[in-house]
Amino acid sequence: MTRDLSLKPLQTLSMADRVELRILEFLKNNQFKPGDAMPKEIELAEALGVSRNVVREALGRFRMIGMVETKKRRGMTLQSPDFFKGIERLLEPEIMADETLEDLFQLRLVIEMGLSELIFLNITQQDIEELEKIASNPSNATSQVFRLEQEIEFHGRLYEITGNKTLYRFQRMLLPVFEYVIQEEIKLGSDVKKGQVTHLDLVEILKSGTPSAFREGMYQHLKPHFDGLKRKQDKK
Amino acid sequence: MTRDLSLKPLQTLSMADRVELRILEFLKNNQFKPGDAMPKEIELAEALGVSRNVVREALGRFRMIGMVETKKRRGMTLQSPDFFKGIERLLEPEIMADETLEDLFQLRLVIEMGLSELIFLNITQQDIEELEKIASNPSNATSQVFRLEQEIEFHGRLYEITGNKTLYRFQRMLLPVFEYVIQEEIKLGSDVKKGQVTHLDLVEILKSGTPSAFREGMYQHLKPHFDGLKRKQDKK
DNA sequence: TATGCTATTATGTACTACATATATACAATA
DNA sequence: TATTGTATATATGTAGTACATAATAGCATA
Numbered sequence: 001m002t003r004d005l006s007l008k009p010l011q012t013l014s015m016a017d018r019v020e021l022r023i024l025e026f027l028k029n030n031q032f033k034p035g036d037a038m039p040k041e042i043e044l045a046e047a048l049g050v051s052r053n054v055v056r057e058a059l060g061r062f063r064m065i066g067m068v069e070t071k072k073r074r075g076m077t078l079q080s081p082d083f084f085k086g087i088e089r090l091l092e093p094e095i096m097a098d099e100t101l102e103d104l105f106q107l108r109l110v111i112e113m114g115l116s117e118l119i120f121l122n123i124t125q126q127d128i129e130e131l132e133k134i135a136s137n138p139s140n141a142t143s144q145v146f147r148l149e150q151e152i153e154f155h156g157r158l159y160e161i162t163g164n165k166t167l168y169r170f171q172r173m174l175l176p177v178f179e180y181v182i183q184e185e186i187k188l189g190s191d192v193k194k195g196q197v198t199h200l201d202l203v204e205i206l207k208s209g210t211p212s213a214f215r216e217g218m219y220q221h222l223k224p225h226f227d228g229l230k231r232k233q234d235k236k
Numbered sequence: 237m238t239r240d241l242s243l244k245p246l247q248t249l250s251m252a253d254r255v256e257l258r259i260l261e262f263l264k265n266n267q268f269k270p271g272d273a274m275p276k277e278i279e280l281a282e283a284l285g286v287s288r289n290v291v292r293e294a295l296g297r298f299r300m301i302g303m304v305e306t307k308k309r310r311g312m313t314l315q316s317p318d319f320f321k322g323i324e325r326l327l328e329p330e331i332m333a334d335e336t337l338e339d340l341f342q343l344r345l346v347i348e349m350g351l352s353e354l355i356f357l358n359i360t361q362q363d364i365e366e367l368e369k370i371a372s373n374p375s376n377a378t379s380q381v382f383r384l385e386q387e388i389e390f391h392g393r394l395y396e397i398t399g400n401k402t403l404y405r406f407q408r409m410l411l412p413v414f415e416y417v418i419q420e421e422i423k424l425g426s427d428v429k430k431g432q433v434t435h436l437d438l439v440e441i442l443k444s445g446t447p448s449a450f451r452e453g454m455y456q457h458l459k460p461h462f463d464g465l466k467r468k469q470d471k472k
Numbered sequence: 473t474a475t476g477c478t479a480t481t482a483t484g485t486a487c488t489a490c491a492t493a494t495a496t497a498c499a500a501t502a
Numbered sequence: 503t504a505t506t507g508t509a510t511a512t513a514t515g516t517a518g519t520a521c522a523t524a525a526t527a528g529c530a531t532a
Contacts, residue, residue: 015516016296020325027331034333040482051517053289056483060252060293061300065323067331072524073481080333081326087301087319089256095263095303097270097316103402106354107347110403114350117455117462118342121469166339167346215451219353226353233357251485276513287486292514308493309512 015050020058022048027078038068038076083166084173091173093180102232104177109225111171112155113218116211118162127161128206135199148179154199185228195221251286256294258284263314274304274312319402320409327409329416338468340413345461347407348391349454352447354398363397364442371435384415390435421464431457 013021023044032038041059045052059076062068064086070076093101134154152175159168197220205217219226249257259280268274277295281288295312298304300322306312329337370390388411395404433456441450455462 024326024328028328032331034331042482053516053518056293057296057515060296061322062326064297064300065326067326070483072483073526075482078331080331080336081323083323083327086297087317087323090260090298090301090303090317091319092260092264095268095270095314095316100316100402103400106398106400107403107406110350110354111343111346112350113353113451114346114348117349118346118465121465162342164339164342166336167343170343212452212455215349216448219448229354229357278513289485289487293484306514307495308514309495311513 015054016057019044019048019050019054020061023058023062032078034078034080036078038078040075082169084169088169088173091176093177096177101177101181104174105181105225106229108171108174108178109222109229111167112158112222113215115158115162116215116218118164118167119158119206119214120211122163123161123206127157128203131157131206132200132203135203148182150199195223197221251290252293255280255284255286255290256297259294259298268314270314270316272314273310274314276311318405320405324405324409327412329413332413337413337417340410341417341461342465344407344410344414345458345465347403348394348458349451351394351398352451352454354400354403355394355442356447356450358399359397359442363393364439367393367442368436368439371439384418386435431459433457 027038039047041052041055044059045055048055059068059070063070066079066082066085068076069079131154134150134157137150156168156171159171162168197217199221202214202217202221205214209217263274275283277288277291280295281291284291295304295306299306302315302318302321304312305315367390370386370393373386392404392407395407398404433453435457438450438453438457441453445453
């Protein structure tokens, strides 16, 4: 008879981990808000009974996402985090596992399909004109490189229009992944077709259409990518 | 005459920053892949001509997103990053700026609206049955707390069905924000109405409908939240 | 008033020493 | 032989000290 031996994961947290939690707790309990000044590293270290080293390691994580800002003599201040700031630099498609790449590629498609409501909520006449200008650029017809550039510019503008900075940063972060995956697809010989619905078509919908219609248009525009997903799925 | 004095931001990167870049470059150039063993801390420090301290600070950032894993005597190995692992712990709505909270709340709505294609691509008969079971739970009728629980369980299952781990983790990460924002809304007295389309309605669409129909259903289901966005927008 | 100097101070970096955990090998035991 | 115990080597984890660096504030100076 074999019993289940999975007793306990028993993950002992490192000092830095625990310090991280304690600092977070401290900030919450004392109702720190963005802009507030934080205690000095030494004070934290002494209060927690650990070396300044460990405190710095914990603080480094906060710094990484912009949650604390440090200036030389002035000390540290709490800030509203910018989650993607730190990650952006480390996102190297070449190093990542294929599954993660695939996940992020899909995530981008998902978000793009969901933007519609926010866009219609915030778009101005000027936005539409600018989008039209981008979409009308004849570079579209020439090389594949230029087409990719326009692709990025057009869709980037859509994110900007939402007025959601976090969202915008998020898509900026995903850009390298997107490009990388596309390039790999091209290398593997699958021809990346253009969708039936062009950027200009999308602009037309923005002029007089509904969020719902825009979603459908966007789906058609992205259809080649969705078809790609479908093919991969069928293989399994 | 006033000239433009904005010469240069002149952001001097810290040692740790530069070490971070160098290590990343090193990994890329040598085609490191997830699972590969990395050089020891001391080796890196000596090779780069910096203290082990600085190397550790840089490595700490990699560790934070699970990009390197360290074991005691064995050293470090490169892994595929899990971006949200490190961030998850630090995401404390109480501390964040309202704008960021609002951004993340919107982001969740956006993703939810965009899930449709992935769901239809992956859903199984069993998934549908489980969703129906969740949606049929009578707790729905009772307290607001139970309703929120079901809400989380139902939507969480939708993410799982996509088979996209990154996406699933992402929504898990956003959960506290979502709950927090909802609670704040309730405190402020705005009655959080239920959408016209219920979870059971959504299940029906999954049974025989199309991705497009599901998107529209989801919009109706989330409509109270979108209306909330609209109200805020109108105030400006 | 504007500039230059100086002292102060909190973070940034370096270095050393030791603690801790674990892979590996080998011995001991049944 | 297979399992368990023991020893050792080793890379990371933590501590502590010292100094470098940058930025603030105050005062002095032109």
